[in-house]
Amino acid sequence: MSSGGQIVGGIVGAVVGFYVGGPMGALQGAALGAGVGAALDPPKGPTVEGPRLSDLSIQTSTYGAFLPRVYGTVGISxxxxxxxxNRLRETVRKEKQGGKGGGSKTTVKTYSYSATFALALCEGEIDAVRRIWCSDKLIYNNSSSDLDTIIASNRSAAGWRLYRGTDNQLPDPRYEANVGVGNASAFRGIAYLVFYDFQLADYGNTLQALSSKSR
Structure with missing residues (x-):
């Protein structure tokens, strides 16, 4: 399919060519003009879409789930x-590829997913969270002496917040903004984590495998 640039370029080239070289010049001018127009405004190519989730909603909690009381350092799901x-956040990225020499460009669409959510751990009050895993990948470790691990853990910690389950803790600001002032529970007496814009690409685009070790 010809682009607008090809059509306009061909017409302009034909007119100029006709005045310069008559009918033969018109043909040559049209071809040249169409080529220039295609380079400036190449025809639209196909769109290729990457994997995409069909459902952004998930089962966020289990009604009546047991809330453990912990002593010492223990692992918690x-x-x-x-x-x-109430849904994962979908981000769409479009990238054009090809199109050299006046050819059509292919549009590649890729989808990524993130989530902002609260994860209840246990009865409070706790001292700290030692480690956090997602899909068997250790994403936070505050008990390591390895420099690279410490740096990675500090970066990870910037994306979440721990509420230790005190009797005077306040609602998380992001949570409160989402559900409305006066509707947000402070979850006092419950230790929980809030993750902000947590990227899910490395974890199968799911929240099913989060766990931590708390004390």
Whole structure:
């Protein structure tokens, strides 16, 4: 399919060519003009789409799930008690490829997913979270002496917040903004984590495998 640039370029080239060289010049001018127009405005090519989730909603919590009381340092799977807008967030990225020499460009669409959510851990008050895993990948470790691990853990910690389950803790600001002032529970007496814009590409685009070790 010809682009607008090809059509306009061909017409302009034909007119100029006709005045310069008559009918033969018109043909040559049209071809040249169409080529220039295609280079400036190449025809639209196909769109290729990457993998995409068909359903952005997830089962966020288990009704009546047991809330453990911990002593010492123990591993906890956790229970999601809030998901922002009750769905994963989808981000679409478009990138054009090809198109050299006046050819059509292919549009490649890729989809990525993130989530902002709260994960209940146990009865409070706790001192700290030692480690956090997602899909068997260790994403936070505050008990390591390895410099690279410490740096990676500090970066990870910038994306979440721990509420230790005190009797005077306040609602998380992001949670409160989502559900409305006066509707947000402070979850006092419950230790929980809030993850902000957590990228899911490395974890199968799911929240099913989050766990932590708390004390």
């Amino acid at each position: 956790g229970n999601i008690i809030w998901l922002e807008n």
